[in-house]
Amino acid sequence: MSALSERPANPVVGLSMPHESAAGHVTGEALYTDDLVLRSHRVLHAHPVQAPHAHARITALRTEPAYDVPGVVRVLTAADVPGVNDAGVKHDEPLFPDEVMFHGHAVCWVLAETLEAARLGAAAVDVDYEPLPSLVTVREAIEADSFQGGQPHLERGDVGSAFDAAEHVFSGEFEFSGQEHFYLETHCSLAQVDENGQVFVQCSTQHPSETQEIVAHVLGLHSHEVTVQCLRMGGAFGGKEMQPHGYAAIAALGATLTGRPVRLRLNRTQDMTMSGKRHGFHARWRVGFDADGRFQALDATLTSDGGWSLDLSEPVLARALCHLDNSYWIPNVRANGRVAKTHKTSQTAFRGFGGPQGMLVIEDILGRCAPLLGIEPDELRARNLYRPGHTTPYGQPVGHPERLHAAWEQVLASGDFAARTQEIARFNAAHAHTKRGLAITPVKFGISFNLTAFNQAGALVHVYKDGSVLINHGGTEMGQGLHTKMTQVAATALGVPLAKVRLAPTRTDKVPNTSATAASSGADLNGAAIKNACEQIRERLAQVAATRLGVSPADVRFSDGEVHAVAFSGERVSWEEIVHAAYFQRVQLFAAAFYRTEDLHWDSSVMHGEPFKYFAYGVAASEVEVDGFTGANTLRRVDIVHDVGESLSPLIDIGQVEGAFVQGAGWLTLEDLRWDESDGPGRGRLLTQAASTYKLPSFSEMPAEFNVALLQHAPEEGAVYGSKAVGEPPLMLAFSVREALRQAVAAFGPAGTSVDLASPATPEAVWWAVQQARRSVEHGHVAEGSPGVVPDQPAADAHEYEPESERVQHQLSRT
């Protein structure tokens, strides 16, 4: 065991704890950003003026009529920006645009005494637009050669020769939808200038440090003049990693200009029409198998629909390419990626961050090709799973693949997979109008930010004279239970009861230069930093205790609020007593700590290296039933075994696995982002812009039987107390639902039917697939042999893939 992963006796980590704010949640006492408005006086409310065009030039903007509306105090426009008029870090997203880039783009903001007055004021602002041609779909963008950012290229082996030698070559095309985050709490910021002249922004943000930076550059201030606090978020899922910054900047700009607090809270329609979503993708692929169905070669070109600006599209695409293999050994691979520029919201991070999109492509390929190969889908997947000694296409050894196999076997056994497969075959033979399907799929997900520099974190831990502990760290709480885990880590590292530890809200003036709470890395990074800070304090206290107990400091143990000598039945001194003594001996009772994930390296210009500290694994089997009359379907049973290492907090981890699974199933089977693709006046408008039209899973989508187990005896050497990250990986367990639907649909057709299933597989999409299966249409959706569908190769003048942040790092390492 490494020092990082080793647990002391009686650890507080590993205990099942409810969320640290659970009592506040259930009573409504837990506060969110918009609940703070009443605590400030004379708050102004902000409302956007949203453009009704997908693409247009603003030829005139008359704000005077807004001032005629009683209660309107100020209209914010580009002329008000003292610093940089940009809401991002890439300088491609003007905060106040002169060119409308998507339907609903905010062109200016109205501040008023009430939200009602701000709304009426915004309606009164008079804007002239000169409409411009627009690209709304990813296909339109591909045809128009409209791309943005770098184009990553990943290659291993000799794809050409492998295809020549392959027994079977198939090719096809696949386009699938994105996903709206639909965090229950929409974007919200409350900004004011405090008594010290400091700009203070309370913001629902996953990335307070970047919110701070962007507020500062918009206001023309230095970072030390801006403080951002995030109390907690009502859900985020990646949607508040990059997207809150502009709204925070608007609120802060309003506060500095008016001298009054400004509240900016998007309503649901504004949030859905203005904020970025999970990227939809388009893929063209060619795949070669040997006679036994083993992958020989894969050539794929993935085009993500980036929307109007780059945002996080480049790293999302990089992760997609890095997860094209999912859990499968593919000896020869060529993968190209590009980001389409379309006139839509700027798509962004969403739980999985491109990983789900890359993996969906390979799972779709397997689902479509299994019947063509004449191999059962579960067998085809099992045959191709990574084994010891394999490396990923980007050159990273696949650590502990035996854990993937263990999870696979456990799901087959606990899920009674073989017997149920037979039972389903009998059911399907006996029912003409109802068919069932059972599918098993694996997950392998790389943990760490792809970009090495982001894998750092800080913490600040205070022990007060009375022995109480206050911890600060750079991570944010969005419901994932990070703060719960962090208090458990601190209690474990200090050897005190959990009740001794309190956690302060995340603030940029406590821990600076933090990374986003993202990439599932929150507990790994911040936990290691907190552990380090606590151990600094503990070591100092050990000196004090050693004198008191008359032993060597190395023999002092801290456990459950008591300090004693190892293996001695002798004196036990209370934690408080040692702390008290330490203060009078002038021993420092607080510590700052820093953590950087070791052993990572990555060169995205060649897409090669070891970007991940480890892989998280999981396996799911899902059973569905499809009604042949309507395509309506139900999720009958789900069995999951997921690898969280040695869990820091089992109740929290199981909650993450279940929640991610259902969210993934929502993306794949229900949630339907529809944009107006017509040439009519509403072109580019998001049609599903409300909860009434964009349906996320409700109680009716919960699996009737839902068995979730954590993989046992799987400590992770490289992470805090042997745990593994859990936020994102289980989302991809939901592929099993989509594949089960595919198999149920196939059962409506003759044996060996290959099914082309749209994503999302809504009841309507499933019904059309059933119709196709019944007509046993030739498998027109999969081309057999060569040339078939040929994935586009990058143009000679394609931008090299090397994100700005990485370029800086490379320049440093070269000098």
Next chain:
Amino acid sequence: MESPSVTVNGRTVPLDAVAPHTSALDWLRGEGLTGAKEGCAEGECGACSVLVARPGITTPTEWTPLNACLMPAASLDGQEVMTAEGLGTAKDLHPVQREMAVRGGSQCGYCTPGFVCSMAAEYYRPGRCAHNGDPGAASGGDHHDGEHGPNGFDLHALSGNLCRCTGYRPIRDAAYALGEPGQDDPYAARADQAPPAPRATRVVVDDAAFVRPVDLTETFALLAERPDAALVAGSTDWGVEVNLRGTRAPLTVAIDRLPELRTFEVTDEHVEIGAALSLTEVERRLDGRVPLLDQMFPQFASRLIRNGATLGGNLGTGSPIGDTPPALLALDAVVVLASADGERQVALADYFTGYRQSVRQTGEIIRAVRVPLPLARLTAFHKIAKRRFDDISSVAVGFALDVEDGVVRRARIGLGGIAATPIRALRTEEALTGQPWRDDVVRRAAEVMSREGTPLDDHRASSAYRAAMLGQFLLKLYAESPSPQEVPA
């Protein structure tokens, strides 16, 4: 007239200068009760759910969960409201709150106060724990199945609450772990007392007014004065109009507590259902008498919406995608319209005249709906939506067929979502009537049915799918109906 006030969590709070368009949610939050949240502002997510003391059926009062975002704050004048803050505190949790907290029922916590209120209402539902079932619960009472817990908890109680974090399993477990309210439970005790009486209300702010008239006569007088007045009962549509479309009616008139609109009567000829009874009340008062409606209720929006929404409202808005019209058309329902000049009856089949248009004249209100008796024997309600709970239909069909000796004697089929108004499938009815209830006939009729109406292409469904579903529904009805000799006489 007393100055308007609301009792919130046991404390009387003045409803001072509350604008008629202000929702109960915004008002509560403005009063510092920020537990209820705005997630969608259109009654879809339930994050704003609060409990309102309403007249009960098995107890004098029932704590009824409603979406606070959809209710005019002024409509609560004289009423009692309970929020998550009132149910318990972090130091003294209510049993529902305790189960939710310890079982991981909250992650981000934003939806949680709303879940707690919806769950608390089901916790207090009279007869929930009774082993002989609750006679009022048409959805099945206390049996433990996919939608009911061993403690009688009906999961449909939570169908109007969305959680984006948990995947629902721990929330279900919390719900199913609830015991019975204790003997000294104050909220249960409150249910045994009379409900707050409706209070005549008049709130005027700037040029807009909210009025709860004392009786029908005053209602007609108000309508005569302001024909453009917005009539509200459950206000489930009003809230969407106000919050999402910025509608600001000069006069809003609440008619949900007028006794003439809350009748329920069963005679030999018909069942009369007051237009302002909530769908939950209708479901429980019908008590299984109209199986077609029993099939429809659980598919109509969510329990939170059904606790407010009314038949009068669903017909009054005249939406072509309302869920009750296809069922009521199949039942040959009659609309009772009342005005200062008296009453008249109009067959629902003749009621709709165009997109959100009807024969209802200025000054008329829908007082009741009558369902003629006896009922057809073979009935079904089919609905297509992306989601099973709480979704708007892309197509809905109500079937009511009389099949005797293997022959279809009479057929009534109501369709929603395929034309500018809800319509009858007249050609399909004709293709079936007098014909044997047999595979080939049904197939031919299904062909006819899939050509009824002029379905639209939109974000909910393609026109081709909608059309296809019409025929599929008939085939499904046939496949799932008992064979001719088994049709009960």
